Amino acid sequence: MISPKKYARPNKLLPKGFKTANEFFNYLFNDPDLIWMGQNTNHLHHETGVMEAMEASINEKDYCKYPPPEGFPRLKELIMDDLGLGSEYDILVTAGATESLYLSTNDILDPVNNTITCDPGYLIIDNFASRFGDHVKSIPIYNPECGFKLTPELVRENLDANTKLISLVDPLNPLGSSYTKEERKDFKDIAEDHDIYLLHDITYRDFAREHELLAKIAPEHTITVYSFSKSYGMAGMRIGSIIGMPEVINSIRSIVINDLGTNIVAQKGAIAAIETKKEWIGKIKGTTRQNQEIIKQAVDQVEGAYLPVYPSDANMMVIDMIDTGVKPHEMAEYLIDRKIFAREGSYTSKLFGHRYLRVSFSIPTTQVEYFAECFLEGMEDLR
Numbered sequence: 048m049i050s051p052k053k054y055a056r057p058n059k060l061l062p063k064g065f066k067t068a069n070e071f072f073n074y075l076f077n078d079p080d081l082i083w084m085g086q087n088t089n090h091l092h093h094e095t096g097v098m099e100a101m102e103a104s105i106n107e108k109d110y111c112k113y114p115p116p117e118g119f120p121r122l123k124e125l126i127m128d129d130l131g132l133g134s135e136y137d138i139l140v141t142a143g144a145t146e147s148l149y150l151s152t153n154d155i156l157d158p159v160n161n162t163i164t165c166d167p168g169y170l171i172i173d174n175f176a177s178r179f180g181d182h183v184k185s186i187p188i189y190n191p192e193c194g195f196k197l198t199p200e201l202v203r204e205n206l207d208a209n210t211k212l213i214s215l216v217d218p219l220n221p222l223g224s225s226y227t228k229e230e231r232k233d234f235k236d237i238a239e240d241h242d243i244y245l246l247h248d249i250t251y252r253d254f255a256r257e258h259e260l261l262a263k264i265a266p267e268h269t270i271t272v273y274s275f276s277k278s279y280g281m282a283g284m285r286i287g288s289i290i291g292m293p294e295v296i297n298s299i300r301s302i303v304i305n306d307l308g309t310n311i312v313a314q315k316g317a318i319a320a321i322e323t324k325k326e327w328i329g330k331i332k333g334t335t336r337q338n339q340e341i342i343k344q345a346v347d348q349v350e351g352a353y354l355p356v357y358p359s360d361a362n363m364m365v366i367d368m369i370d371t372g373v374k375p376h377e378m379a380e381y382l383i384d385r386k387i388f389a390r391e392g393s394y395t396s397k398l399f400g401h402r403y404l405r406v407s408f409s410i411p412t413t414q415v416e417y418f419a420e421c422f423l424e425g426m427e428d429l430r
Contacts, residue, residue: 060393062380075388082414085379085388087220087251087363089280089409091331097281100319104312114308117300118288122314125321126273126288130260137296140288140309144250144274147289149175151270152212154299155244156180160211165197167221167365167396169248172214181209189399195356196224199233206241213238216248218255221395221405223359225255231264238268245269251361253278253328254335254409258360266292275313277362277409278331279320284313331409335362338408338415342366345419349426355403363407365392366422373429375404381425387418 065071075081083090104110117123118140127138141147152175156162162176165188173183184205188197196219215234218225226234238245247261247269254277261269271290276282286309289299339359346352351370368375375391382389392400408415 060376060391062376062383078386080386082387082410082418084406084408084410084414084418085390086282087277087361087407087409088282089277089331089362090411091334091409092280092327095323095327096319097279097316097323101284101312101316104315109311109315112311114311114314116303116306116308118309119314119318122318122321123288125318127290129321129324130262130271130273130290132260132262132290135292136262136266136290137293138288138290139296139299139303140286140314142287142305142309143276143285144248144272144287145171146285146304147272147274147287148172148246148248150289150299150302150304151246151272152176153179153302154295155212155246155270157211159209161207161209162212162214163197163202163205163210164214165201165219166398167219167392167400168197168214169216169220170395170397172216172246172248176212176214180211184210185397187398189355189396189402191355194224195219195222196226199230199237202234202237206237206243210241210243212244212246214246214248215261216250217258217261218251218360220251220361221363221365221390221392221403222356223251223361223364224356225258225360228259231259231261234261235265235268238265243268246272248272248274250274250277251363254332254362255360256358262290270295275317275320278328279317279324280409281313281316281320284310284316286310286313286317334412335409338410338412339364341412341415341419342406342408342422345422348423352426362409363405365403365405367403369402371426371430373426375401377429378404378422378425381429382418382421385421385425387421389418 123138156179160180161182163184166185176183186201252258262271274287379391390405392403
């Protein structure tokens with residue numbers, strides 16, 4: 048009999064009536080009226096040329112052929128230009144940021160190494176790191192003293208001789224916290240002083256008020272993970288990339304999963320997305336800023352509820368409900384009945400998931416207004 052691996056993930060809470068996560072998400076996916084606030088996806092794209100580029104690729108039957116195994120040169124060039132990185136860096140196109148994270152942890156970690164992450168955070172990274180290293184140090188960061196983020200001070204307190212990787216999702220899923228210029232400089236010093244890699248997941252950077260790449264200040268010690276899922280609105284196409292110095296990327300080449308290349312149709316859409324980015328990114332950022340203001344106005348009306356991080360520098364935020372008398376999973380189920388998908392906290396925290404509901408807001412403003420109404424009604428009904 049096969050035993051579960053040591054790194055196997057525990058089952059998450061499911062709404063009533065569903066036996067598996069796949070059954071639940073199939074239900075969500077097939078509801079055309081559902082308001083999608085549970086997976087940080089972006090539903091604000093309209094006429095950007097992305098869909099047209101993918102349709103043209105399908106009409107030309109590109110899908111009959113394999114693409115270049117490391118990505119189309121044009122796409123790689125556009126990604127590097129978007130980041131402002133020069134030819135001294137190298138890049139691989141991947142099947143989404145999640146694959147990039149897997150490849151990074153696989154390549155960097157040896158069985159004696161440990162990884163520093165944070166809780167709350169993107170727990171998939173903990174899962175990957177525990178497969179290839181000795182263990183994961185998941186640092187509690189759900190408090191105002193550290194600004195609801197993994198600070199350089201916390202990292203120093205938890206370093207040891209076997210620490211090899213520091214995971215920095217920046218801005219952070221689920222809280223939307225981000226780093227100052229001084230904090231990034233401090234992480235650079237830590238990485239260089241202790242010969243540690245910084246895994247810089249910048250999936251949400253386009254929503255941030257300010258952002259700086261660690262790759263620019265600590266190039267020899269940074270691996271950058273790039274995604275088309277969120278700001279580009281291409282979550283279902285599963286495309287991203289991984290960027291680093293040639294030595295690191297050459298090592299990762301030896302362990303790639305998709306050695307026959309990443310989805311051609313997705314790559315054609317990604318090319319169009321970056322080429323048109325300047326035309327739409329300002330409007331999307333403006334809408335998400337407006338939308339989180341609407342959520343805050345609703346939360347402020349509920350005694351005991353608050354936003355730990357506001358404004359969020361991502362396209363999602365956390366609503367702390369611990370003192371309201373309503374549990375996050377109860378609110379999530381209440382909202383599902385009203386055609387709104389939000390996420391209770393256990394998906395992003397082992398320690399604090401019972402406290403909060405995570406909601407994303409890169410959706411039309413009318414839908415956020417409806418959420419605000421239902422949230423307030425739900426608080427009254429569930430209490």
